[in-house]
Amino acid sequence: MSTADAPTRQPAPPDGAGDERLLHRSLARRLMGRPELGSVVGALAVFVFFSLIAEPFLRPASLSTVLYASSTIGIMAVPVALLMIGGEFDLSAGVMVVSSALISSMFSYQMTANTWVGVGVSLLVTLAIGVLNGVLLTRTKLPSFVITLGTFFMLTGLNLGFTKLVSGTVSTKSIADMEGFDSARAVFASHLDLGGVDIQITIVWWLVLVAVATWILLRTRAGNWIFAVGGNADAARAVGVPVTRTKIGLYMGVAFAAWISGQHLLFSYDAIQSGDGVGNEFLYIIAAAVGGCLMTGGFGSAIGAAVGAFIFGMASKGIVYAQWNPDWYKFFLGAMLLLATLLNAWVRKRAEDKS
DSSP, X not given: OOTTTSOOOOOOOOTTTTOGGGSOOOHHXXXXXXXXXXXXXXXXXXXXXXHHHOGGGGSHHHHXXXXXXXXXXXXXXXXXXXXXXXXXXXXXXXXXXXXXHHHHHHHHHHTTOOHHXXXXXXXXXXXXXXXXXXXXXXXXXXOHHHHHHHXXXXXXXXHHHHHHHHHSSSBOOOOTTSTTHHHHHHHHSOEEXXXXXXXXXXXXXXXXXXXXXXXXXXXXXXXXHXXXXXXXXXHHHHTTXXXXXXXXXXXXXXXXXXXXXXXXXXXXXXSOXXXXXXXXXXXXXXXXXXXXXXXXXXXXXXXXXXXXXXXHHHHHHHHHHTTOOTTHHHHXXXXXHHHHHXXXXXXXXXXXXXX
């Protein structure tokens, strides 16, 4: 074979140059692709703002109060964020917290049982509510807004009606003197002393849930399923993703967090007002949205939802420390939702343009 007929050999590309997966991405580009970037920037801005205008804000005791307020939102915001990544909503989450507390309290009191029995029954019933939401959603194909709005009204009516029927008032009887109360309070409503600073146990629950949810999203097959069903449920089903099981599991996750929050509510105050909880579901959704979760599903993170809850914790207490009218807090919620949604959309567009 002549030299002219010999095949031309192309020079080998540098190591990694022929594989897009091995291409180096700059730190800035990686950060732009993170869903929680906007919420972190917002959290830093809110922290600096209240640090400058409210002198008590930086005191250790004040920061402990801020973290506690954040944790009461964050415990629920984390599973709600996973549900939103999966493309669904739960408008019953706020009243489900109260339902969980009412079931635990009334069962223990009426049956004169150890409070842990009531706690266990509450867990089973609350998880069953989550399963009901998931099954109704997947069987009827109705929007989750409609399904969970119906559950919201049913639970609101049951909370008030059943409490009046059993106790004759809109609140439950105190169970503070019942067997098992002290040990249950230690699990759900105790305080930790860290360097002279009082830390509520809910902060620990919150951090544990964030860590578990992040591990599920980023390190497990279930996390891939959640992103897949939120991005395109039909396409996910076509490649073998168990869409029905995934969505039911997400609603059970919200129910489990509602059980934790409900037990904290009960063992913090001994008794429960049956009309509480209405409207809190919007706080959880807003915290998740501020944290980078898209309303359309398929994008977001548990860490972002935790940062979103922290922003609202800082705002709710910072307004008090600054001696402002607390009525402005609701305005802040709406403004943060709009600004965060716009910022998250801009960040995601920039990330897609550079990828």
